[in-house]
Amino acid sequence: MTAVLTGPQRATRRRRTLLVLGVLTLAVVAAYLTVDVTGSWGYALQQRGRRLAAMAVVAVAVAVSTVLFQTVTNNRILTPEIMGFDRLFVLIQTVGVFVLGAATVTTTDPRLRFAVEVVVLIGFGAVLYRSLFGRTERDVYVLVLLGVVLGSTFTSLTLLVSRLIDPNEFLTLQDLLFASFTSVDRQMLALSAVLVALVTLGVWRLLPRLDVVALGRDTAVGLGVEHRRVVDRALLAVAVLVAVATALVGPITFLGLLVANLARQLLGTHRHAWVLPGAALLAVLALAGGQLVLEQLFGFNSSLSVMVNFVGGIVFIALLIREPRQ
Amino acid sequence: MIEIESVSKSYGGVRVLDDVSLTIPTGGITSLIGANGAGKSTLLSVASRLLPADSGRVRVDGMDVATTPGPVLARRLAVLRQENAMSVRLTVRELVAFGRFPHSGGRLTREDSRQVDEALAWFELGPLADRHLDQLSGGQRQRAYVAMVMCQGTDHVLLDEPLNNLDMRHAVQMMRMLRGMADELERTVVLVVHDVNVASCYSDRIVAMREGQLVAEGPTSELMTPELLRKVFDVEVEVHELAGRRIGVPWS
Ligand SMILES: Nc1ncnc2c1ncn2[C@@H]1O[C@H](COP(=O)(O)OP(=O)(O)OP(=O)(O)O)[C@@H](O)[C@H]1O
Ligand SMILES: [Mg+2]
Numbered sequence: 281m282t283a284v285l286t287g288p289q290r291a292t293r294r295r296r297t298l299l300v301l302g303v304l305t306l307a308v309v310a311a312y313l314t315v316d317v318t319g320s321w322g323y324a325l326q327q328r329g330r331r332l333a334a335m336a337v338v339a340v341a342v343a344v345s346t347v348l349f350q351t352v353t354n355n356r357i358l359t360p361e362i363m364g365f366d367r368l369f370v371l372i373q374t375v376g377v378f379v380l381g382a383a384t385v386t387t388t389d390p391r392l393r394f395a396v397e398v399v400v401l402i403g404f405g406a407v408l409y410r411s412l413f414g415r416t417e418r419d420v421y422v423l424v425l426l427g428v429v430l431g432s433t434f435t436s437l438t439l440l441v442s443r444l445i446d447p448n449e450f451l452t453l454q455d456l457l458f459a460s461f462t463s464v465d466r467q468m469l470a471l472s473a474v475l476v477a478l479v480t481l482g483v484w485r486l487l488p489r490l491d492v493v494a495l496g497r498d499t500a501v502g503l504g505v506e507h508r509r510v511v512d513r514a515l516l517a518v519a520v521l522v523a524v525a526t527a528l529v530g531p532i533t534f535l536g537l538l539v540a541n542l543a544r545q546l547l548g549t550h551r552h553a554w555v556l557p558g559a560a561l562l563a564v565l566a567l568a569g570g571q572l573v574l575e576q577l578f579g580f581n582s583s584l585s586v587m588v589n590f591v592g593g594i595v596f597i598a599l600l601i602r603e604p605r606q
Numbered sequence: 607m608i609e610i611e612s613v614s615k616s617y618g619g620v621r622v623l624d625d626v627s628l629t630i631p632t633g634g635i636t637s638l639i640g641a642n643g644a645g646k647s648t649l650l651s652v653a654s655r656l657l658p659a660d661s662g663r664v665r666v667d668g669m670d671v672a673t674t675p676g677p678v679l680a681r682r683l684a685v686l687r688q689e690n691a692m693s694v695r696l697t698v699r700e701l702v703a704f705g706r707f708p709h710s711g712g713r714l715t716r717e718d719s720r721q722v723d724e725a726l727a728w729f730e731l732g733p734l735a736d737r738h739l740d741q742l743s744g745g746q747r748q749r750a751y752v753a754m755v756m757c758q759g760t761d762h763v764l765l766d767e768p769l770n771n772l773d774m775r776h777a778v779q780m781m782r783m784l785r786g787m788a789d790e791l792e793r794t795v796v797l798v799v800h801d802v803n804v805a806s807c808y809s810d811r812i813v814a815m816r817e818g819q820l821v822a823e824g825p826t827s828e829l830m831t832p833e834l835l836r837k838v839f840d841v842e843v844e845v846h847e848l849a850g851r852r853i854g855v856p857w858s
Contacts, residue, residue, distance in 0.1 A: 286736050287699055354693045488712025492704065494694045498656045498687055503758070504680025504708040550694040 294547050294554055301546075301561040308569045315576060332568060333473065334464040338525045338532075339539075339563030341476050344483065345521035346536030347543075347552065347559055348514045351494045353413045356544070357420055357599050359536045360405075364430035365522045366531035368404055371434045372397050373527075374441045374453060382449035390468055394527065402519040409515055424600070461571065461584070464528055472524045479517045486510060487552040494550050532585045534592020539563045541599065607632045608762060608794065613652055613662035615645075622648050624818040625662070630811075632761075633792040635784055637805035637826075640815035641839055646798045647688050647766050649815070653796075654685035654764050666762055680708035684758035688766040688798075690751045692739070698750045699735040702726060705757025725753040728783065730776075744771040752780065763787070765797040769804065781808040802843070802854045806830045814838045830854065 285293070312332055317324040346359045360366070376397070377385050385393065412423060442450060483490075492505045493514075500507045525532070543558035544550060570584050608630040615623040622645050630636050638646045651657035653664050655671040664671045666683050684705075702725050706718040714722070726735050729749040739747055748771045755763065763784075769777045785808055787793040799805050805812055805826070812829040814821040814837075821838055822829055830852040835843040843854045 284736050287697070290697075290736075356693070488707075491712060492707055495692050495704065498651075499690075499692070499704075501656055501676065502654065502680065502685045502687075502755075503704060504677040506676045550696075 290548060294549060297546050298554065298558055298561070301558060301565070305561045305564050305568075308565055308572065312568050312572045315572065330464065330466065330469065331461045331571075334461050334469055334528055335567040335571065336564055337469065337472050337476050338461075338528050339535075339567050340480065340560045341472075341521040341525040342532065342536045343539050343543075343559035343563040344476075344480055344556055345518045345525070346540040347555055348483065348490070349518050349536075350540060351490050351550075351552070352409075352511045352514045354494070354496055355420055355423075356541060357537070357596070358423055358427065359534075359540070360518055360522045361531060361533040361536060362424065362431075362596075363408060363427040364434055365401065365405065365519070366526040366533070367431050367434040367438070369397065369401055369523055369526040370531065371438045371441070372400050374438045374445075377449055377453045378441050378445050382446075382452035386452055390465075391471060394471065394523070397527070398520055398523045401523050402516060405515050405519045406512075409511070421600075461529055461567075468528065472528055475520060475524050479520050483514070483517050483556075486513060487556075490514065490552050491550070530585070532588055534589045534596055535563060535566065537599075538588070538592040538595050539566060541595065607667060608653060608796070609665045610649070610653060611663050611665075613649070613659045613664065615648055615652060615657070615660050622818050623652065623659070626815075626818070626820055627662075628813060628820060628823060630794060630796060630813075632794050633788060634810035635788050635795045635797065635808060636811045636813060637809040638796060638798045638813050638815065639800075639802060639805055639838060640821075644815040645818040646815055648818075650685065650764050650766050650796070650798060651687075654683060655679065656685065656687070677708055680758065680760075682760055683762040683764065684755045684760040685764045686752060686755045686766055686768055688770070690747075695738055695740065697736050697738055698731050698742070698753075699726065701739060701750055702731070702735075702753045702757050705754040705759075708758060721757055721759065725757045728756070729753040745773060745776060748772060749776065749780075756783075760793075762794045763796070765795070767798050767800065769799060769801070777804070784808070802830070802835060806852050806854065827852065 309332060313325060313328050346361075349360045349363075350356055350358065376393070412426070442453060445453060489500075489505050489510045492500045492503050493507060493510050495503075497507050500510075539559040539562040540555070542562055543555050547554045547558050549555065566588060567584065570587050574584055574587065608628075610626060610628040610630075613623055613626045614621065626645075626649060638649070640646050648657065652659045653666075653671070655664070658672065666674075666679065669679065669682070671679060671683075699722065703714060703718070703722050705725070706714060706721060710718045726732050729752065731746070731750060731753060734742060734746060734750075739750060742750065748768070752765070752768050755765065765784075768780060768784075772780065781804060784795050784797070788795050788810070797809075809826055811824065812826050813823040814829065814834060816838055822834055830845055832843055832845050832854075835841070835845070835854055839856075841856050843856045845852050845854050847853075
């Protein structure tokens with residue numbers, strides 16, 4: 281805080297931080313794959329490898345979507361999950377089963393089903409952005425409140441619709457909704473990995489412009505960035521990534537908030553070329569490390585999202601309290 | 607050259623710009639004066655396509671600002687807003703380097719870095735270059751923002767109250783620099799100023815606004831009169847000739 285570092289010193293420190301994160305992640309990944317294997321190594325590695333792959337896909341999706349969302353909305357507290365994106369996705373899935381019947385839903389090509397769900401989510405994202413984050417600045421507290429209201433509305437609607445569903449069909453729905461890292465469908469995983477990779481690659485070309493968009497709309501326009509276009513593309517990416525993450529493991533509300541802010545803090549920059557990899561590594565660390573600790577120390581299997589939300593929730597409240605009131 | 611053709615803008619039924627037409631010739635400094643709320647910032651925002659007009663249009667060197675691609679326009683015209691709060695934490699050098707974005711696309715060439723260093727030196731920001739903006743005083747921060755805009759190296763520069771928070775020395779330096787840009791590089795500078803004497807001493811032309819309309823425009827010497835100033839600001843101002851300059855003294 282007191283000592284002023286020069287630009288090159290900061291860059292060195294950033295590189296080092298990212299390197300440390302990378303090494304830590306590798307270590308946790310290795311530990312997760314090998315610790316306490318009983319019986320067949322081949323089987324254990326295959327099982328754990330798949331779980332790990334699911335975590336990595338979710339981690340990247342959540343990290344990238346949160347950072348992008350915060351950039352285009354110019355704030356560091358709101359995330360797609362806090363604004364209710366993930367719970368809307370669950371609602372869409374539920375309504376899908378209700379309207380079409382479980383048989384139709386499970387027999388449709390998952391790619392088609394997913395595409396339809398994502399399109400609906402994109403529509404919601406566009407409406408939300410236009411109405412809330414348009415020209416006028418809004419109080420972040422109002423937005424948080426709105427997110428809470430939207431989120432619980434979606435949850436209640438989901439509950440309502442699932443009550444109306446035939447009990448047998450409901451089982452299918454539960455399989456769809458309450459996926460966890462331990463029960464990820466292989467086909468779905470492959471599809472998700474490809475999608476996340478494609479979206480991340482697509483976003484990569486936007487990064488310099490996103491750095492400018494983070495300065496605020498007027499400054500960005502003044503510097504010649506086609507603000508609207510960049511924001512639209514970023515939101516598109518956000519919708520796809522949130523859908524992927526939610527479809528794979530269900531809502532983990534505060535993971536994105538946690539890793540995006542931590543990455544910016546640790547790396548001391550808002551530049552996307554640094555923050556995105558940093559946040560993604562942190563997310564892998566949180567998920568794989570958390571799962572490792574839970575499985576090995578406590579013998580739990582699926583309460584990771586509870587843990588992440590607990591820690592993330594505390595950070596969220598801390599950020600809200602620190603945020604200067606406009 | 608900046609051509610503003612019958613531009614109007616309303617906020618919730620209230621007309622803030624009322625059919626404003628104005629041509630700002632190439633080269634030279636034009637000062638925009640007027641009371642608080644007269645519509646100066648709004649006009650500047652419309653002229654620099656930060657704000658869409660309800661009707662009318664603005665052309666910069668013949669290019670319509672509403673339809674010209676952003677990157678093209680950003681190499682011709684730079685704008686400083688009145689307020690410049692940012693939600694990200696930047697060092698002074700990082701901020702100023704963003705001024706090169708229209709040319710570099712985010713990847714600074716050696717020439718870009720040279721211009722950044724030059725701008726930092728010009729605004730005496732060298733020793734502060736690696737500090738974060740939130741660790742600066744108001745005037746230092748203002749200089750950093752102006753340095754970013756200057757770094758854009760455009761032929762047209764629109765500045766909304768660039769002298770905000772500046773001490774006397776830095777204010778004079780900034781005006782001299784703008785004068786130099788206008789005289790030697792034939793650049794077109796438009797600025798909003800509240801000190802009519804700055805407008806009088808440094809600008810070639812004055813544009814006076816009141817309640818969203820143009821009151822008068824023309825060469826500085828013709829507009830620096832007690833009558834006009836009274837009309838624009840609703841205060842009695844004596845205008846004295848001092849060492850060949852017209853100086854307004856309001857509290858008489
Ligand atoms: N976003 C807005 N919504 C509603 N009214 C606005 C908005 N922005 C500006 N106004 C109104 O438009 C009028 C002109 O504002 P503008 O900012 O252009 O004034 P100005 O001449 O720059 O004043 P100042 O010298 O105080 O900077 C004012 O009456 C102001 O209240
Ligand atoms: Mg103003």
